[in-house]
Amino acid sequence: MPTDWTIRAITRAMxxxxxxxxxxxxxxxxxxxxxxxxxxxxxxxxxxxxxTIGTAGNLGSVLAARLSTAFHLGTLSFTxxxxxxxxxxxxxxxxxxxVFPVVGGGAWLLxxxxxxxxxxxxxxxxxxxxxxxVLALLAIVVTALATYVAYRRGLDPDDVVIPVVTxxxxxxxxVVLFGVVKMVV
Amino acid sequence: xxxxxxxxxxxxxxxxALSASLVGGLIAGxxxxxxxxxxxxxxxxxxxxxxxxxxxxxVYGSLGARIATALHQGLLEPRVSEADERLLRAVTxxxxxxxxxxxxxxxxATLALVVLGRPGAGLATFAAIAVVAGLLSGVALATTVVLVxxxxxxxxxxxxxxxGPIVTTAGDVFGMAALLLAVRTVAVxxxx
Numbered sequence: 398m399p400t401d402w403t404i405r406a407i408t409r410a411m412x413x414x415x416x417x418x419x420x421x422x423x424x425x426x427x428x429x430x431x432x433x434x435x436x437x438x439x440x441x442x443x444x445x446x447x448x449t450i451g452t453a454g455n456l457g458s459v460l461a462a463r464l465s466t467a468f469h470l471g472t473l474s475f476t477x478x479x480x481x482x483x484x485x486x487x488x489x490x491x492x493x494x495x496v497f498p499v500v501g502g503g504a505w506l507l508x509x510x511x512x513x514x515x516x517x518x519x520x521x522x523x524x525x526x527x528x529x530x531v532l533a534l535l536a537i538v539v540t541a542l543a544t545y546v547a548y549r550r551g552l553d554p555d556d557v558v559i560p561v562v563t564x565x566x567x568x569x570x571x572v573v574l575f576g577v578v579k580m581v582v
Numbered sequence: 583x584x585x586x587x588x589x590x591x592x593x594x595x596x597x598x599a600l601s602a603s604l605v606g607g608l609i610a611g612x613x614x615x616x617x618x619x620x621x622x623x624x625x626x627x628x629x630x631x632x633x634x635x636x637x638x639x640x641v642y643g644s645l646g647a648r649i650a651t652a653l654h655q656g657l658l659e660p661r662v663s664e665a666d667e668r669l670l671r672a673v674t675x676x677x678x679x680x681x682x683x684x685x686x687x688x689x690x691a692t693l694a695l696v697v698l699g700r701p702g703a704g705l706a707t708f709a710a711i712a713v714v715a716g717l718l719s720g721v722a723l724a725t726t727v728v729l730v731x732x733x734x735x736x737x738x739x740x741x742x743x744x745x746g747p748i749v750t751t752a753g754d755v756f757g758m759a760a761l762l763l764a765v766r767t768v769a770v771x772x773x774x
Contacts, residue, residue: 426629448607458746484588
């Protein structure tokens with residue numbers, strides 16, 4: 398079941414997924430590019446972008462790695478009341494609600510330190526927290542689906558699930574962040 | 583294991599690593615904030631940024647997950663001095679795939695910008711930036727992932743919980759720093 402550790406086998410398992418994900422990420426880049434004027438004008442938004450996307454991707458990838466190993470060790474059952482899945486999903490939401498307010502506060506402080514905070518701290522923390530809550534729920538759905546599909550297709554979750562989850566979170570991160578910004582700011 | 587004990591365990595394991603990656607993400611944000619003049623000089627560069635950063639996460643996240651699973655299964659010794667050819671091949675495959683995906687990203691970004699009628703610096707500039715950034719960040723990240731996952735495992739940490747945040751943290755910081763160096767190198771060489 399795990400891929401052989403040869404360059405050919407690893408490339409065959411990884412490259413097709415990698416190229417598809419790259420196209421998706423360019424889509425995310427085009428969304429960012431369409432806001433380039435705003436991002437260059439408000440450095441606080443530029444600072445918030447990588448940390449929000451990165452934290453969302455992390456939440457998903459921790460969940461994905463834990464499910465992947467549980468799968469390899471045979472302790473994941475893919476039933477709706479699976480304790481391993483439910484417990485990890487719960488932890489993901491709790492982590493998001495802990496971390497994202499701090500992300501917002503940190504981005505605002507750094508914007509002030511580098512001389513460019515255009516928004517008040519409450520707004521930035523609200524934007525970050527709302528985005529985080531939405532992204533945590535999306536990350537759980539995407540991770541569960543990706544792990545299940547990999548399992549059904551006989552693919553090694555290590556090769557497939559983490560890349561899919563991280564990239565989908567990247568794209569969703571950009572979209573959700575700007576959705577929330579438009580709603581709140 | 584009950585749902586609650588799984589959740590508490592996952593939360594406690596996840597929080598320190600997530601906090602570290604938060605710092606990494608903010609550093610990357612400040613670097614990106616400092617690249618405003620580069621973003622204006624190389625038109626369309628911002629379109630390439632998520633793809634290049636994500637490629638780092640994808641390739642080296644997969645490398646880290648592969649190493650973590652092998653450690654769990656007892657197929658790999660967590661010492662660089664005992665590293666075998668399999669580990670070397672996994673690292674080589676990661677860097678090669680990272681470079682291929684980076685150049686591919688440059689091609690797709692150029693095409694997308696042309697199709698949308700948006701300004702872009704052109705394929706040669708994008709590809710040169712992608713290759714230089716891919717090499718610099720690839721060497722730094724492969725080294726980091728192997729060393730930190732081994733060291734963490736020897737100290738009793740679950741490598742699964744380490745891999746994601748390490749890769750995203752180091753991927754953000756090294757990826758953004760490599761991009762900054764690559765953009766300025768290519769500009770000096772006359773490509774920008």
